[in-house]
Amino acid sequence: MDIVLLVKAAIMGVVEGLTEFLPVSSTGHLILAGALLDFNDARGKLFEIVIQSGAILAVVWEFRAKIAMVLTGAVRDARARRLLVNVALAFVPLALLGLLFGEALKAHLFNAWTVATSFIVGALIILWVERRKNSVRITSVDDMTAADAIKVGLAQCLALVPGTSRSGATIIGGMLFGLSRQVATEFTFYLAIPTLGIASAYSLYKEHALLATADLGMWTTGMAASFLSAFLCVRWLLRYVSTHTFVPFAWYRMAFGALVLITWWTDTVKWAA
Numbered sequence: 001m002d003i004v005l006l007v008k009a010a011i012m013g014v015v016e017g018l019t020e021f022l023p024v025s026s027t028g029h030l031i032l033a034g035a036l037l038d039f040n041d042a043r044g045k046l047f048e049i050v051i052q053s054g055a056i057l058a059v060v061w062e063f064r065a066k067i068a069m070v071l072t073g074a075v076r077d078a079r080a081r082r083l084l085v086n087v088a089l090a091f092v093p094l095a096l097l098g099l100l101f102g103e104a105l106k107a108h109l110f111n112a113w114t115v116a117t118s119f120i121v122g123a124l125i126i127l128w129v130e131r132r133k134n135s136v137r138i139t140s141v142d143d144m145t146a147a148d149a150i151k152v153g154l155a156q157c158l159a160l161v162p163g164t165s166r167s168g169a170t171i172i173g174g175m176l177f178g179l180s181r182q183v184a185t186e187f188t189f190y191l192a193i194p195t196l197g198i199a200s201a202y203s204l205y206k207e208h209a210l211l212a213t214a215d216l217g218m219w220t221t222g223m224a225a226s227f228l229s230a231f232l233c234v235r236w237l238l239r240y241v242s243t244h245t246f247v248p249f250a251w252y253r254m255a256f257g258a259l260v261l262i263t264w265w266t267d268t269v270k271w272a273a
Helices: 003-019 026-036 042-062 064-073 078-109 112-131 146-160 166-176 181-206 213-240 247-265
Strands: none
Touching (some): 003 026, 003 042, 042 064, 042 181, 078 146, 078 181, 112 247, 166 181
């Protein structure tokens, strides 16, 4: 087994796990990390799909009690049924737009300039939302309405632009629509399960010709690294949002985006598409 390849797989897995649920864009980081590690060919792109499974499993494990309660009580419990319906409603807009425009967006927007610009624009939006007075209507995820779910789902569509951040779009969008910071964050985790799960399964089906048993060690390493780092990140973020804002992430996005733009303009780093 190629040790260098396993190290690259572990690094990519950690990048995926740490950035998937923070408002900093996992796609953007994976594009840039793949370029730096020379891990952005067709095989590398398939690997990025595989390691998302580790991050999804981390969320499922963290919320296993709530998920089990919702799934087993959906028939008789109105609150459980409402949460399932809301997650489904929020998932639909991104699914439809992804099917219609996903390939075109990948062909034209998956590059360093777009990622860096999205990082900076997203940072400005986070700063604006955090500094305005947001009226909180929803303080429990069980109290969300279908309209709230659809609005969050529409906000999630912004994540089709690499560098935007799926979790950032849904959390910040949720706060704009009247969800508390904690509710917006928790609902984002639930929404990640079908969004990432179905997207990964669909992508694996399309790229099944690239699947090879020789890559099993690489996949296992990446998924394990993704699971562990995502699990720690989810645990940390749930505590963080109870007493902190997302302003530090905005400044991080600003600095990171500026660094990428500078290295791209000066040709210091060969950022691949």
